[in-house]
């Protein structure tokens with residue numbers, strides 16, 4: 308059947324581009340021995356006590372649907388985690404689990420947005436928000452988080468973009484792709500704007516426990532009473548990307564609406580993953596501290612290599628990414644990433660995949676071995692030097 312003989316597709320979903328990281332990842336798969344620094348997932352195994360809990364859960368028959376929002380026992384454990392780690396006071400009724408952080412974020416989009424609503428997104432931003440705007444028929448409006456400001460949000464720019472159609476402001480700290488931890492002051496000011504204009508704020512805190520320097524802030528803890536949806540995941544903290552379990556905390560009427568969306572899209576989160584997540588929360592936290600220490604070592608290694616060539620865009624304080632400024636090469640980041648992969652066998656994510664602010668930078672993921680990071684970052688620097696030299 309040819310494409311032209313098919314009935315029409317939903318225009319906005321069909322026309323929106325795939326993530327720009329996928330193009331690089333697909334090409335990397337065709338290049339034997341390519342160094343993969345474009346991937347956004349931990350390269351650690353899930354801690355053994357968590358995996359063991361899932362195996363036990365199979366034997367004990369935890370193979371049925373659960374409540375849509377997730378097991379009450381899991382949500383009770385999350386109440387304790389949210390208070391201890393994030394300073395957020397919540398009840399189990401104010402929490403819903405979902406299929407990954409992406410699942411609860413998508414359910415939040417579906418629960419608050421109507422056609423034509425405007426969504427304020429950071430630039431640069433995780434590409435999935437853009438794709439969500441497409442199926443929600445919402446207008447994406449970007450606010451700047453410039454490299455010169457350490458990729459902190461330009462709150463005045465954000466404020467100038469608010470209109471009567473603004474329905475949702477998305478913030479993301481620790482940030483993908485920049486690794487920036489947004490300041491307490493910026494988050495408070497954004498929360499005040501949300502409050503004043505009567506719009507929802509979605510605080511994507513999927514990297515909440517991957518912090519190298521200083522402290523991360525939860526907007527909901529800083530601004531209680533403001534309508535904030537806080538989204539979290541087990542994927543990054545516990546190296547559980549494939550288990551697909553995330554959760555959100557928000558005012559109860561929104562959680563109830565999200566539960567209807569989730570009922571229709573996944574019925575409930577995977578039961579075995581919920582049992583594994585309970586073990587992750589109840590068990591030793593040393594594996595988390597070890598992973599964070601490893602990411603910090605890798606961050607320092609890459610930062611030192613880039614700094615020597617003046618290519619460190621900003622030192623990340625959390626998440627597991629470093630932005631390299633490749634603008635001296637004279638190339639746009641997508642062209643640069645494609646050429647670096649084809650000519651030097653190193654895959655990185657082009658900044659243009661995340662918006663326009665980072666179009667002169669590329670993202671290096673710290674979820675790769677130290678050897679790969681050392682070789683990959685050195686090749687990247689040499690490639691920039693060579694291209695800059697060729698320009699004269």
Ligand SMILES: Cc1ncc(COP(=O)(O)O)c(C=O)c1O
Nearest residue numbers: 407408409433483513540542553
């Ligand atoms: C900023 C951000 N939010 C949310 C997610 C969702 O992660 P998951 O669906 O694996 O929990 C990711 C994953 O890469 C991310 O980078």
